[in-house]
Amino acid sequence: MFRELFNLPAHVLIVHAAVVFVPLAALAAILYALWPRLRQHIWWAVLGLAVVAPASAWAAVLSGQELEQIWIDRVGPDPQGPSLALLHEIDNHQALANVTVYLTTALGVVMLAAVLWAMPGPLSKINPASPVVRVVVAVISVGLALATLYYVIRTGDAGARTTHQEI
Numbered sequence: 001m002f003r004e005l006f007n008l009p010a011h012v013l014i015v016h017a018a019v020v021f022v023p024l025a026a027l028a029a030i031l032y033a034l035w036p037r038l039r040q041h042i043w044w045a046v047l048g049l050a051v052v053a054p055a056s057a058w059a060a061v062l063s064g065q066e067l068e069q070i071w072i073d074r075v076g077p078d079p080q081g082p083s084l085a086l087l088h089e090i091d092n093h094q095a096l097a098n099v100t101v102y103l104t105t106a107l108g109v110v111m112l113a114a115v116l117w118a119m120p121g122p123l124s125k126i127n128p129a130s131p132v133v134r135v136v137v138a139v140i141s142v143g144l145a146l147a148t149l150y151y152v153i154r155t156g157d158a159g160a161r162t163t164h165q166e167i
Contacts, residue, residue, distance in 0.1 A: 026146070030146075
């Protein structure tokens with residue numbers, strides 16, 4: 001499923017969704033947490049990104065594992081020299097991606113909680129959370145969003161350096 005799309009390795013196409021949606025989710029979470037007047041206008045985008053960003057991150061990780069297997073199949077069971085170095089770079093990229101996907105998933109859960117329950121907005125008026133809960137959710141949202149941004153940038157940089165060493 002995650003091996004090929006349109007006769008290309010799926011990862012090279014799917015990764016672009018994560019590159020767009022994960023930072024957008026992080027920025028939306030920060031805005032939603034820190035700018036109360038904006039909540040009534042962006043709640044629907046925050047809800048959508050809370051689902052789409054983790055889904056795109058997981059698809060990128062799974063397709064990346066398939067691409068790594070393609071490289072392993074290509075270089076054989078005992079890689080040497082540049083092939084071994086490339087596999088080490090891929091492993092580093094994948095380790096960063098694993099952190100990114102878990103942070104993105106946690107951020108998505110917190111974003112859903114913020115919109116649907118914790119922070120005042122169109123969907124959370126039935127049982128509003130206490131002010132302490134709102135502050136805690138806002139702090140967690142911003143912290144996770146910043147950590148997610150950091151790791152998505154590091155992951156993308158490691159992947160770009162792996163595939164475009166000449167630049």
